[in-house]
Amino acid sequence: MGLTHRSLSVALPLALLALGCDSQIVSHSGTDAQPGLDAGGGSDGSQGSDAQVSPDGPLPDGLPPDGSPLDGSLPQEDGGVPPTAFRFVAWGDTKSGTSVLIDLSTQAKAFNPAFTLYAGDLVSSGFPTSSADAWKTAVNGASSNGMFDITFPVRGNHEGSGSTSAWQAYFDLAGVATRVGATSYSELQAELTYSFDYGNAHFVGVDVLGDATAMTSAELAWLDQDLTAAEGRGLTHAFLFWHGPIYPVGGHCCPTAPNIIDVLNGHPIVSATFHGHEHNLAWVNMDTLRYSNLTHGFEQFVIGAAGAGLYACQSGRSDWCQSTNGFGVVDVDGNQFTVSIYEQGNATPIFQDSFTK
Numbered sequence: 001m002g003l004t005h006r007s008l009s010v011a012l013p014l015a016l017l018a019l020g021c022d023s024q025i026v027s028h029s030g031t032d033a034q035p036g037l038d039a040g041g042g043s044d045g046s047q048g049s050d051a052q053v054s055p056d057g058p059l060p061d062g063l064p065p066d067g068s069p070l071d072g073s074l075p076q077e078d079g080g081v082p083p084t085a086f087r088f089v090a091w092g093d094t095k096s097g098t099s100v101l102i103d104l105s106t107q108a109k110a111f112n113p114a115f116t117l118y119a120g121d122l123v124s125s126g127f128p129t130s131s132a133d134a135w136k137t138a139v140n141g142a143s144s145n146g147m148f149d150i151t152f153p154v155r156g157n158h159e160g161s162g163s164t165s166a167w168q169a170y171f172d173l174a175g176v177a178t179r180v181g182a183t184s185y186s187e188l189q190a191e192l193t194y195s196f197d198y199g200n201a202h203f204v205g206v207d208v209l210g211d212a213t214a215m216t217s218a219e220l221a222w223l224d225q226d227l228t229a230a231e232g233r234g235l236t237h238a239f240l241f242w243h244g245p246i247y248p249v250g251g252h253c254c255p256t257a258p259n260i261i262d263v264l265n266g267h268p269i270v271s272a273t274f275h276g277h278e279h280n281l282a283w284v285n286m287d288t289l290r291y292s293n294l295t296h297g298f299e300q301f302v303i304g305a306a307g308a309g310l311y312a313c314q315s316g317r318s319d320w321c322q323s324t325n326g327f328g329v330v331d332v333d334g335n336q337f338t339v340s341i342y343e344q345g346n347a348t349p350i351f352q353d354s355f356t357k
Contacts, residue, residue, distance in 0.1 A: 092119030092276030097307020120156025120243035276304025
């Protein structure tokens, strides 16, 4: 089954209301972009004419109302049933731009996510302790705001294959899963390729050191088996994240990855993928107009602009794109999820859309 889009100007999901948002929110309808055409950034990374934002004033800061949970989720049902409404943040690509990441962390922290996904290129080269510590300080907003403790990262090409032992020694992602209340944590390689469940969704991080075509045959086989197991647990969504996008949106990279498409075709649980690498912010509705061999659609987001040098969007390669620093806030509510993208220093989302399975 494919995904459908719904304009948020009609009705706001209950999850957003319970998480502290109100109805003064802008929307970007996924139905107004022509397939195969760039509804946002052109070659200069500028915003398209259809992505208008409301002048009705800034959004609230996203803090939960008094008495609501502090972990980005709605209260659990009686008997400890995991929530089907929760929030997470997606971001990536800092390298040496830690001052930008400090600002983004402070901004993203106000949305009170249950956890965050970080799609690689934390540092500029390798993974020396000094660079890792600088990234950790920045992702904590230079204020020990706790975002590091709830972040699931994967490596990018700038970490490189030589960083394996240092990376594995630095992170304890099974511990992060326990801390945020995730379940069914599984690994192909410790701290590198792993998965977990949260609420009604499955999350998979894959160690891809650059373009998506760098995903190994062992990783592809594990991903296939891991998604099959998640489907067997009756989950609604799967959200996948690694560095290079499946479908490139800018001039920085990369070939489309048919081997990944072959795996995803067998798993309608996949709702969206999140990537970095291209140093911009973009959305692509993945359907047969984008890739003819797809058997079910999903959404691809490139949210890889958290301090690394920006790259332009390529005309015709996305449904929306901007070349600016920012992060994504994802609200899951039952069979629906809403993605809001914020740029650095702007309390109003520059993109927002809702998707329903």
